Amino acid sequence: MKKIICLLTTLVIANLALAQGDSGIGxxxxxxxxxxxxxxxxxxxxxxxxxxxxxxxxxxxxxxALKAYRSGERSHPTMQGHAASLSDEDIEHIGAYFASIQND
Ligand code: HEC
Structure with missing residues (x-):
């Protein structure tokens, strides 16, 4: 039982980390x-x-924005093409990356 709780906790933490996105991977x-x-x-x-x-x-x-391009809800040929190949995880990581930088 203890093992199962431990495993579940690990999964929940892993999920939270994914949901936040990793700017390094992004x-x-x-x-x-x-x-x-x-x-x-x-x-x-x-x-x-x-x-x-x-x-x-x-x-x-x-x-x-990326999910909207991917689903076709937001239309732009170039961006739809780029978003089409991204998974939900990719999108989270990319979001975290752009939020972490300033390009001007
Ligand atoms: C060939 C040039 C080009 C490339 C490469 C490109 N984009 Fe774009 N991107 C655009 C243009 C042009 C727009 C504006 C489209 C519109 O008016 O909806 C845009 C819009 C966006 C937006 C919406 C921004 C906003 O302020 O609403 C996001 C998010 C985005 N791109 C992310 C990405 C990501 C992530 C990648 C790589 C996987 C990427 N783009 C690759 C040209 C590009």
Whole structure:
């Protein structure tokens, strides 16, 4: 019985950690995003093609936005393409990462 309680506690803690996202893992997952979202001046290589600033936004907002792109609720061809390959965990980690940095 004690073992089972111990195991359950571990699972609950592991789940909490996941729900919060890990900015270190998020940094690796967000590598491909930085070509567009990591630029000074928040523009990518194409003139006039504006990209929203993600650094310093709340993790919650970023996860909601990514899930909305993934489900098609929010439409943008590029971002839907990127979000489609992300799992819920990836999205939590990425949210934690962008919330932890300031890019300006
Ligand atoms: C080719 C350029 C490009 C790449 C690569 C890219 N994005 Fe985006 N992203 C955009 C553009 C443009 C928008 C604005 C789309 C819109 O108007 O809905 C956007 C919007 C977003 C938003 C919503 C921001 C807001 O303020 O509402 C989030 C969150 C986001 N991107 C996250 C990511 C993540 C995470 C990745 C990597 C997995 C990524 N993006 C890769 C161009 C890009």
């Amino acid at each position: 940094k690796e997952k967000a590598f491909t995003c930085m070509g567009c979202h990591g630029q000074a001046g928040i523009r990518n290589a194409y003139p006039g093609y504006r990209v929203p600033k993600l650094g310093g936004q709340s993790a919650e907002y970023i996860t909601i």
